[in-house]
Amino acid sequence: MEFNNGFAPTGHKHSPIGLTSLIDVVFILLLFFMLTSTFSPLSALKLAPVNTGATEHLPDTEPLVIRVINGDQWRIKSAVVNYAGNSNSHLNQLLQQAIGNQAAVLVHAETTASIQHLVTSLSYLEKQGVKKLNIGESTESSNVE
Amino acid sequence: MLNNQASPYVSASRRAVDDSNMIPLINIVFLLLIFFMVAGTIASRDAAPFDAPHSQATTVPLLETTSIVLAADRSLWLDDQSWGALDELTAYDWRQLQNQLAEKRSILLKADANLPATTLDPLLKHLRASGLGNIQLAVDQTP
Numbered sequence: 233m234e235f236n237n238g239f240a241p242t243g244h245k246h247s248p249i250g251l252t253s254l255i256d257v258v259f260i261l262l263l264f265f266m267l268t269s270t271f272s273p274l275s276a277l278k279l280a281p282v283n284t285g286a287t288e289h290l291p292d293t294e295p296l297v298i299r300v301i302n303g304d305q306w307r308i309k310s311a312v313v314n315y316a317g318n319s320n321s322h323l324n325q326l327l328q329q330a331i332g333n334q335a336a337v338l339v340h341a342e343t344t345a346s347i348q349h350l351v352t353s354l355s356y357l358e359k360q361g362v363k364k365l366n367i368g369e370s371t372e373s374s375n376v377e
Numbered sequence: 378m379l380n381n382q383a384s385p386y387v388s389a390s391r392r393a394v395d396d397s398n399m400i401p402l403i404n405i406v407f408l409l410l411i412f413f414m415v416a417g418t419i420a421s422r423d424a425a426p427f428d429a430p431h432s433q434a435t436t437v438p439l440l441e442t443t444s445i446v447l448a449a450d451r452s453l454w455l456d457d458q459s460w461g462a463l464d465e466l467t468a469y470d471w472r473q474l475q476n477q478l479a480e481k482r483s484i485l486l487k488a489d490a491n492l493p494a495t496t497l498d499p500l501l502k503h504l505r506a507s508g509l510g511n512i513q514l515a516v517d518q519t520p
Contacts, residue, residue: 251399258403262410269417274429275436276485276513279501300494341494348430348490350497351516355434369502370495 277354279367293335296326299371300345300353307342315356327360336364340371423487424454430490432516440513443481445504447488447496463496471499475507483511 299307304316306323313323330337337357341350350367357365425448446454453460460466460474478484484504488497504512 251403255399255403255406258406258410262406262413265410265413265417269413271416272439273517273519274439274487274515275432275518276439277432277434277516278437279486279512279514341497343493343495345494346490347488347492347494347497350494351430351432351490351514355432355516358434367497367501369498 277351277358279365293333295336295338295366296330297338297340297368298353298357300339300341300349302344303349303352306353315353324360327357327362331361331363334364336366337362338366338368340368342371345370424457424459425450425452427487427489428491429487429515429517432518433520434516436516436518437513439515440483440485440511442483442485443478444485444487444515445500447486447492447500449489449491451492451496453500463499466499471503475503478504478507478509481507481509483513484509485513485515487515 297308301307301312304314306313306315308323308326313320315323327337329335339350339353339357354365354367423444423446425446427446427448443456447463448454451463453463453466455474455477460470466474486500486504488500501512
């Protein structure tokens with residue numbers, strides 16, 4: 233059907249939509265979002281919001297105290313435990329006991345440990361099923377129980 | 378003017394559907410646009426560079442909240458605000474920081490993975506003393 237608005241020459245067919253300008257706008261929007269968006273690899277570990285250690289909520293249960301020496305080793309009751317290697321039955325027993333008693337696990341870092349070591353330890357404990365995790369104050373390497 | 382001159386060899390109906398070749402392209406571009414709009418978040422960049430510790434544990438989603446950055450050079454930042462070197466903060470500075478944090482309900486702690494864990498001590502002590510209900514430690518989950 234021909235339509236003459238008085239300006240266009242009679243007999244010329246119009247395109248239904250001007251797609252070129254639409255594509256221009258969409259491309260600009262696409263470029264904007266591609267350039268401003270960042271895919272953040274970050275997520276978060278939640279720390280217990282207590283003031284003086286994990287025992288505050290659990291007065292009846294003794295927390296399991298772990299001191300992080302480095303990325304592979306902990307000190308538990310003055311004994312050095314290698315947790316990153318093969319499964320350690322004594323460590324597993326301690327952890328299962330703590331989980332069973334609903335006791336908290338209090339993680340202290342020794343002066344030799346980095347934040348990465350601390351997070352690795354927290355991750356390991358969380359994977360083992362420990363729910364009540366907390367970070368305590370750092371201790372000197374010689375200051376053991 | 379050239380466009381208005383109809384070629385005698387191309388029919389009018391053929392010229393009218395020329396733009397239809399663009400439709401698959403537009404579909405793809407729209408899909409990409411929607412993907413970036415949904416998947417992307419417009420977030421402010423961290424005030425100071427830090428290397429997040431890696432973790433394979435089950436984590437919780439990041440809170441859209443105030444963040445404290447403990448950078449590799451031991452400088453402390455509350456969002457974009459610099460508080461100087463961690464070791465040089467005075468008791469007055471800590472009180473000021475604690476007062477600011479007391480208004481918050483949650484905080485995201487971004488600490489550099491290579492720093493000694495002892496650097497977290499004063500920070501955690503004051504964060505907890507300020508009564509924050511939710512403290513998160515930012516970790517990197519990429520393998």
